[in-house]
Amino acid sequence: DIQMTQSPSSLSASVGDRVTITCRASQSISSYLNWYQQKPGKAPKLLIYAASSLQSGVPSRFSGSGSGTDFTLTISSLQPEDFATYYCQQSYSTPAFGPGTKVDIK
Amino acid sequence: QVQLQESGPGLVKPSETLSLTCTVSGGSISSYYWSWIRQPPGKGLEWIGYIYYSGSTNYNPSLKSRVTISVDTSKNQFSLKLSSVTAADTAVYYCARQTWVAVAGNIVGDHFDYWGQGTLVTVSS
Numbered sequence: 001d002i003q004m005t006q007s008p009s010s011l012s013a014s015v016g017d018r019v020t021i022t023c024r025a026s027q028s029i030s031s032y033l034n035w036y037q038q039k040p041g042k043a044p045k046l047l048i049y050a051a052s053s054l055q056s057g058v059p060s061r062f063s064g065s066g067s068g069t070d071f072t073l074t075i076s077s078l079q080p081e082d083f084a085t086y087y088c089q090q091s092y093s094t095p096a097f098g099p100g101t102k103v104d105i106k
Numbered sequence: 107q108v109q110l111q112e113s114g115p116g117l118v119k120p121s122e123t124l125s126l127t128c129t130v131s132g133g134s135i136s137s138y139y140w141s142w143i144r145q146p147p148g149k150g151l152e153w154i155g156y157i158y159y160s161g162s163t164n165y166n167p168s169l170k171s172r173v174t175i176s177v178d179t180s181k182n183q184f185s186l187k188l189s190s191v192t193a194a195d196t197a198v199y200y201c202a203r204q205t206w207v208a209v210a211g212n213i214v215g216d217h218f219d220y221w222g223q224g225t226l227v228t229v230s231s
Contacts, residue, residue, distance in 0.1 A: 001167075031214060031215065032214070032215040033215075034215070034217040034218075036218075042223075043200055043202075043221035043222065043223055043224050044151065044200075044218070044221060045221075046217055046218060046219050049207060049215065049217040049219075050207055050214050050215045050217075053207075055219065087150070087151060089151075089217070089218075091215045091216045091217060092215075094153070094166055094167065095141075095153040095166075095216075096153065097150055097151040097152070097153070098150070099150050100150055
């Protein structure tokens with residue numbers, strides 16, 4: 001099984017901050033990596049697929065990068081609606097999600 | 107706009123079978139893969155399995171012995187059955203559309219682009 005880890009597990013940030021979340025796979029997954037945003041009581045929402053492709057309708061302040069085992073989700077200027085939990089997910093083999101990174105208000 | 111809606115009992119007794127249905131509206135269930143994903147309270151996400159509209163399936167090995175996913179294209183629905191449930195199966199269950207991405211004819215991955223709102227299933231006597 002491919003294991004996914006994320007860092008940090010949580011972070012506090014202010015509106016306007018640049019935020020970076022890292023996801024690591026236990027083996028190479030090429031670019032088979034997706035990012036989701038989940039708010040309390042809601043279903044996850046797809047942000048980025050295939051490591052760096054922005055899902056339709058998602059603001060351009062979200063971006064993804066990486067390949068192989070190391071990936072990054074960046075929010076260029078944090079907005080009030082971005083406070084949420086973010087999950088990475090590999091689709092190289094049996095789909096598996098990372099443990100999540102909670103972004104809250106500083 | 108594709109919409110998904112889960113339905114089914116919110117309470118299941120231990121050792122019994124959990125049964126949920128996902129109804130797809132705003133689009134056809136054909137030509138896509140459809141997944142079930144769950145999330146225990148306060149925890150992360152776990153993929154359970156998918157079904158193609160033709161009926162082919164793939165399950166998470168950790169749950170394979172207890173999972174059955176089926177599809178009814180005439181109703182635009184697919185369903186989940188999870189047998190021999192325990193308290194560890196208490197979770198919010200989501201249905202989702204699984205879309206594959208191809209570039210120049212090569213598959214470059216898949217992702218879950220439409221989700222239901224989720225339904226909490228509690229396993230308790």
